[in-house]
Amino acid sequence: MSNQNTTQWETVIGLEIHTQLKTKSKLFAGTNTAYGGEPNTQVSLLEAAMPGTLPVFNEKVLRYAIRFGLAVGAKVIAKESTFDRKNYFYPDSPKAYQITQLNHPIVEHGELVIQDDKGNDKTIRINRAHIEEDAGKSIHDKYTQYSAIDLNRCGTPLIEIVSEPDLSSAKEAVRYMRGIHTIVTHLGICDGNLQEGSFRCDANVSIRPVGQKELGTRTELKNINSFRFVEKAINIEIKRQIKLLESGGTVTQETRLYDADKNETRPMRSKEEANDYRYFPDPDLLPVVIDQAYIDNEKQFIPEFPAQKIIRYTQDLKLKPDDATTIAHDKELSEYFDAAVKQLGKAKPKVAANMILGEFSALLNANDAKVEDNNISPEQFAELLEALAAGTISHKIAKVVMEKIWGTDSTAAQIIDKEGLAQVSDTGELETIVKEIIKNNPSQFEAYKGGDMKMFNYFVGQVMKQTRGRANPAQVKTLLEEL
Amino acid sequence: MLINRKEVQQIAVLAKLNVSKDEIDTIVTSLDSVVEMINHINEVDTDNVKPMANPMDAVQRLRADVVTETSNKEVLLSMATNADDDYFLVPTVVE
Numbered sequence: 001m002s003n004q005n006t007t008q009w010e011t012v013i014g015l016e017i018h019t020q021l022k023t024k025s026k027l028f029a030g031t032n033t034a035y036g037g038e039p040n041t042q043v044s045l046l047e048a049a050m051p052g053t054l055p056v057f058n059e060k061v062l063r064y065a066i067r068f069g070l071a072v073g074a075k076v077i078a079k080e081s082t083f084d085r086k087n088y089f090y091p092d093s094p095k096a097y098q099i100t101q102l103n104h105p106i107v108e109h110g111e112l113v114i115q116d117d118k119g120n121d122k123t124i125r126i127n128r129a130h131i132e133e134d135a136g137k138s139i140h141d142k143y144t145q146y147s148a149i150d151l152n153r154c155g156t157p158l159i160e161i162v163s164e165p166d167l168s169s170a171k172e173a174v175r176y177m178r179g180i181h182t183i184v185t186h187l188g189i190c191d192g193n194l195q196e197g198s199f200r201c202d203a204n205v206s207i208r209p210v211g212q213k214e215l216g217t218r219t220e221l222k223n224i225n226s227f228r229f230v231e232k233a234i235n236i237e238i239k240r241q242i243k244l245l246e247s248g249g250t251v252t253q254e255t256r257l258y259d260a261d262k263n264e265t266r267p268m269r270s271k272e273e274a275n276d277y278r279y280f281p282d283p284d285l286l287p288v289v290i291d292q293a294y295i296d297n298e299k300q301f302i303p304e305f306p307a308q309k310i311i312r313y314t315q316d317l318k319l320k321p322d323d324a325t326t327i328a329h330d331k332e333l334s335e336y337f338d339a340a341v342k343q344l345g346k347a348k349p350k351v352a353a354n355m356i357l358g359e360f361s362a363l364l365n366a367n368d369a370k371v372e373d374n375n376i377s378p379e380q381f382a383e384l385l386e387a388l389a390a391g392t393i394s395h396k397i398a399k400v401v402m403e404k405i406w407g408t409d410s411t412a413a414q415i416i417d418k419e420g421l422a423q424v425s426d427t428g429e430l431e432t433i434v435k436e437i438i439k440n441n442p443s444q445f446e447a448y449k450g451g452d453m454k455m456f457n458y459f460v461g462q463v464m465k466q467t468r469g470r471a472n473p474a475q476v477k478t479l480l481e482e483l
Numbered sequence: 484m485l486i487n488r489k490e491v492q493q494i495a496v497l498a499k500l501n502v503s504k505d506e507i508d509t510i511v512t513s514l515d516s517v518v519e520m521i522n523h524i525n526e527v528d529t530d531n532v533k534p535m536a537n538p539m540d541a542v543q544r545l546r547a548d549v550v551t552e553t554s555n556k557e558v559l560l561s562m563a564t565n566a567d568d569d570y571f572l573v574p575t576v577v578e
Contacts, residue, residue: 045555048555146572
C-alpha cells in the first residue's frame, strides 16, 4: 500500500450469466442438443443458415424461462415477448446474427438474496432474463493457419440472466453466481455443468472512489467458466483498474479476456466494432403471446429451494446448520435424504444426515459414483439406519453393512444375518471374552487397575478385535468397570 | 447531408463490404436520400400507438421439444469453401 494514495475505492459489479437450457432440441429447430456429439453432426439447415429456412420456437424454452422468472420473483413475466436480431460476423454463427430478446424480454425485475461480506442479507436485483441462441465453437489449436468450426452448439437455447450492478466484491459475485446456479439446477432447467459450458458468466467491473455516486467506466470480462475464476478474474481486474487510475490513467470501456494461466485480463475486441450490433426486430418470428393461466400453470414445477429446505432441516428435522446447508444445496443428495427420511421409524434424521455426509459420501467417492446411480436405494439406507437405531448393529458395523449392500438388492437385515454381524449384547458371552482377554494380558490389567486410563481403551479395543467390532461398546465399558 | 463519409465507411466495415474511394461519394448521396425518406417517419405522432413487432396479425406458433433432424454433416462440409473430415475451416480467428 502506498502512502501517497489515500483514495478508498469501492467496486461495482454486474453479472451476465448464460444458462444453457436442458432441452432435447434446439431453440428454433428440432436439432439434437446433446453435448459431446461428433463435430458438425447436430447442425440442421437452419443453423447452417441455408436460405429459405425459418425458425420455429421451442415451447420448452418458453416454459423454462417462465419457471426461472417465477423462481426469482420476477415482477414481469411478459405476456407478449418478441425476438430481435443482434448482428455481428463471426465464423461460429453462420447467419451473422444472433436471435435474442432486446426490447421485450420474457422476464424482468427479479431478485436474489445473497450474503454480503459481513454476513448480512443483501438483495441483488435481476434486471432481466432473456431467451437467446448459443453460437458454435471455434477450435484454435487444431491447425496453425486455420480455426476449425464445430456448429453442434449453434442454436442451443440459453437464457441470459442480467443482474443490476449491485455486487460490491468478487466474493459477492461468486455467491450470486452460486445462488443462480442453485436455482437453475434445482428447477432442472439447466444441467449446471460449468466445464461443458452450460453455465458461463460475463462480469462487468468498475471502481469508483467511496462516496461517489456516478459509476466508473466499466470493463466486461468474458466467458468465465468456473466459480474460482470469477473471483480471481474480478480481483485481478479491480487491481488493474486501481493501479491505472492511481497512476493518472483512465479505464477504457472494453471487453477483456481472463487468462487463467497468466492470471491476467487483456483486451479482446477492437473498440470501434464493440457495441454496434444494429439490433432490429426479427421479421421471421412473431410475438410470443401467452396468458396468465399459462404462467400460473408453470408454478407446479417450482420446487422447494435450498433456503426453504435448510429451514425445514434445521427446525423440523433438527439437523446441524452446516449439515442442513450441505445437503440442501445438493439437489440429488437432498432428494435422496428426503426419500430416506420418509421411510424412517425409530431412527433419527440427524443420524441419516451424519451417515449420508460421512460414510455414504465416502463410499460414493471411493466408487466414483453418483447418488442418483442408486447403488443403495433410500429404502435400503433407511433399513440400515433402523437396524442401527434398534441396536442390532453398531455404527462401525453399519459402515460394513453399507459396503455389502452397495450394488445389491439385499436388505440390511439380510446382510447382518448372512454375515453374522449382529451386535453381541449377550452379557454372558461378552463377560467370557473380557475375562479371557484379561487373563492373557495380566500386566496391562494391573496398569489399568492402577488407574492408567489408556489401558481402558486398550481393553475396549481388544474386545472389539475379538468380536470383529460386533461388541456393544456401552456394555464392554460397563463390564470393564465392574471387573 | 444526413449521413457522412465516415459513417458510410463504418457501416461498410460492419457489413464487411469493400467500398472503394471512388464509390464513396455516390453511396453517400444515395444513402442520404434513403435516410431523408425514412426520416419522415419521425414526423408521425406515435404517442398513443402500441409498438408493433411484426406487421402480421398473428402470434408465434410453438414447437414441441422433439428431435426431428438428422445429421447433414457430409453435405454441409462438402459445400464449404474449406473443411476437413470433421470441421469447417476458416482463416485463424484469434481472441
